[in-house]
Amino acid sequence: SLGMGESLFAKLDSQGATFELHLQYRMNRKIMELSNDLxxxxxxQCGNDEVAEQRLYIPLVDSLKTKPEWMQSALSCEMEKSVVFLSTDR
Structure with missing residues (x-):
């Protein structure tokens, strides 16, 4: 029986019921690089070029111009960024 000392994933893995992912269809190439390295x-690999190059574009609205510079930069569609890391430290 499966006890609290062993996770279901560990149990399945030890019995050969898991497999390694090689193709993914959920994140673009830049975002995938973190998972790939770690x-x-x-x-x-990305499953296709459409996935690899996909980006979310957020149009800059006039009200954003009054927001702090870090927010303008993070949400700017003029800068084609796939990944933005923001510090939450004060």
Missing amino acids: VYNGKL
Whole structure:
């Protein structure tokens, strides 16, 4: 029986019921690079070019111009960024 000392994932993995992901269809290439470096040892690939180049564009509205510079930069569609890291420290 599965006790509290072993996770279901660990149990399935030890029985060969898991497999390594090589193709993904959820995140663009820049976002995927973090997972690829930390977990997949460079083996993870985007499933197609459309996924690899996908970006969310947020149009700058006039009200955004009155917001702090960091917010304007993070939400700017003029800068084609796939990943933005924001510090939440004061």
